[in-house]
Structure formats: C-alpha cells, structure tokens
Amino acid sequence: MAIEGMNHFTVLTSDLEKCKAFYIGVLGLTEGYRPPFLFPGAWLYSGDQAILHIIAGRSLPAESQGIIDHMAFTASNLQLVVDKLNFYNIAFKLHRLIEQQTWQLFCHDPDGAKVELDFAASEPEPKLDIAREGFNK
Template sequence: MAIADMNHFTVLSSDLERSKEFYINILGLKEGYRPPLAMPGAWLYAAGDQSILHIMAGRPMPVQAAGVIDHMAFTASDLQAVVDTLKQHNIDYELHRMKELEIWQLFCHDPDGAKVELDFSADEPEPRQ
C-alpha cells in the first residue's frame, strides 16, 4: 500500500451553521455535494471535485477527544485579507514567519476549538496589525 494524497479531515461541530460560517465565510472554503447521510453536516471544498473538510453535527460533543491530531493545515493566499477578516470577526490568531521554510504560518481555532493552520508564501508582505 502507498498513500498518494490526503483525502479529507472531519471536524465535529456543536453548531453546524456556526462552523459553516467560519470555514466558508472566514476561511473561504465552498460548500458542495454531500451524499444524503443520517447525520447533519456539510462537505467543504477548496477547488475541484474533492471535498477536503467534512463537518459532522447532530450529536453531543465527546467528553473525551478521540485521537491525538493537533491541527489541520491549509495552503492559503492573501495574508492581509485573512488577517483583516479574522480581526473583523474577533477571532484570535498567532502569526509566525518561518524564514527557513519560506512561509508565514497563521494559527487560529474554529468555533469548537479545532486548531487551524494557514500557510502563506513568505513573499507575501507582513500584514498591517
């Protein structure tokens, strides 16, 4: 067996509409086809026909987290626009310039606490704070 690519992440949501607001209106993913499943949720896409993030709702949040995944990371662009949007929605973030990797790393959390990393080209100018 050889792994060829990452298929998708699934996040649990205590409020589907609030989670969709974050991932769609703040991070810029698009809602797309989702088969008719028993649980409410959404499948989100960046581009193309492969969903990259599934949101599952309609059941209580687990008391104990399953697994040990620390965060999910996305390649992104337009650092200033993302910073402006996060500020507009009062979403805290941390921004680090990783010169040796030639990227900016921005970390924030979704409405249910999942850590999200957005990676931007180091060529992007430092955003106005």
C-alpha cells in the same frame, strides 16, 4: 501500498451554521455536494476537492478522540485573512518562517479545533491589530 495524498479532515461541531460560517465566510472554502446521510453536516471544498467534512447532530465527545493537534491548509492573501479574522474577532498567532519560505497563522474554529494556514513567505507582512493578535483559548 503507498499513501498518495490527503483526502479530507472531519470535524464535529455543536453548531453547524456557526462552523460553516467560519470555514466558508472566514477561510473561503465553499459548500458542495454531500451524500444524503441520515445525520446533519456539510462537505466543504477547495476547488473540486471536498477537503473538510463537518458532522453535526452528535454530542461532542467528553474525552479526546486522539492526538491530532491541528489541521493545516495552504492559503493565499495573508492580509485579507488577517482582516477577516480581526473583523470576526477571531484570535490568532502569526509566525514568519523565512527558512521554510512560509508564514504560519494559527487560529481555532468555533468548536476549538486548531487550524493552521500556510502562506508564501514572499507575501508582505500584514498590518495587525495588536490588541486582537494572540489566542484567547
């Protein structure tokens, strides 16, 4: 057996609409088909692939479910993403890794899951609102 790729991540949320607003409105995923499960949630897509499953209607665990630190997505249009994060007052950290040919932007979803967005290093350096850059968690 060999792993052939990543299928999806699942996040738990205390507020389904707020969580969807972040991943759809801010990060640009789209909501698509989800089987008729007996619990609330959403499947979010990049193109025709459901890459993020959201589960609502459960209590968030008091203790960690494991050791996953963050989820990472390949992204484009760094300035647009920075502008959206600033518009929604979402704190972030941005690093340019020239040797890796990438920009790394880190932020948190509404329930605290850490999200990494990777952009090509060739994208221009974005104009930042210095007062908002940095984690507030």
